[in-house]
């Protein structure tokens with residue numbers, strides 16, 4: 173299937189793609205240790221004051237996976253209330269796991285096996301984040317392979333503020349990659365639900381419906397980026413996603429396009445390294461309707477390019493280039 177064919181179908185059907193932005197749904201839940209129940213947002217009004225107070229007082233168990241920080245410990249259960257902060261949970265973990273107090277630690281929330289990590293601020297409340305997890309994630313807390321592997325990880329923070337990922341993330345990525353290869357070769361069954369491909373060229377059939385369904389299914393999993401060969405399709409999420417932190421800069425540094433999940437950093441990375449290798453200027457074309465996220469995407473591209481070119485030395489170049497953006501836009505309008 174060629175990119176041209178796919179592009180034809182997509183450009184004929186820009187309407188439905190725009191509608192994705194409102195496709196999110198919201199639910200609240202009350203949890204008990206080891207179990208949970210859901211109430212749709214429409215039912216919120218029926219939660220009485222005493223129920224709310226009970227919820228505030230209720231104790232939950234957080235499972236925190238320390239990885240390489242405590243070899244031999246798979247996870248450490250920590251009792252927490254709705255208003256317990258990440259800093260308080262970490263204090264408890266340092267005590268329980270006899271960790272080095274001279275070092276700095278953070279809690280990271282992971283929403284997918286081997287997937288992206290959201291670093292909690294010290295004042296964030298892990299239980300409140302857990303309440304946003306889907307029911308399946310809480311019922312299916314056995315670990316690998318459950319499909320929706322939501323969990324908290326304990327990470328060490330380096331002196332420069334970056335996160336030390338140790339061996340566990342690499343191990344996770346390797347296992348994920350290994351599993352994908354086994355599925356491809358037919359040694360393992362296709363995962364339930366048959367995830368849409370990250371590159372639309374891999375779709376077995378080319379219909380408008382198949383293309384849009386794939387994009388919609390990926391968007392529902394908060395995967396806003398999808399490849400069509402070497403082209404990247406972006407669907408504006410209209411919300412912040414934790415996929416632009418230094419971990420991602422590092423992850424996509426000098427990688428082969430298509431090896432990892434589609435990402436805007438991957439496109440910037442390929443252009444940057446092609447420029448270095450071929451010693452030729454590179455050009456990235458960003459096109460889309462008004463409000464589709466072109467400026468935001470440009471900012472992410474510039475962020476990644478400056479991070480690559482300076483490798484962590486902040487010199488303000490990024491701010492200077494970003495500051496020139498409005499002037500350039502005015503110039504184009506003229």
Ligand SMILES: Nc1ncnc2c1ncn2[C@@H]1O[C@H](COP(=O)(O)OP(=O)(O)OP(=O)(O)O)[C@@H](O)[C@H]1O
Nearest residue numbers: 408409410411412461462463464465466467468469
């Ligand atoms: N990747 C993204 N993540 C989160 N929010 C985004 C993303 N891309 C766009 N947005 C949101 O969408 C809004 C509109 O995006 P943006 O201004 O980049 O669109 P645009 O295509 O440049 O619009 P115009 O052509 O009218 O200048 C942004 O203010 C931002 O809030």
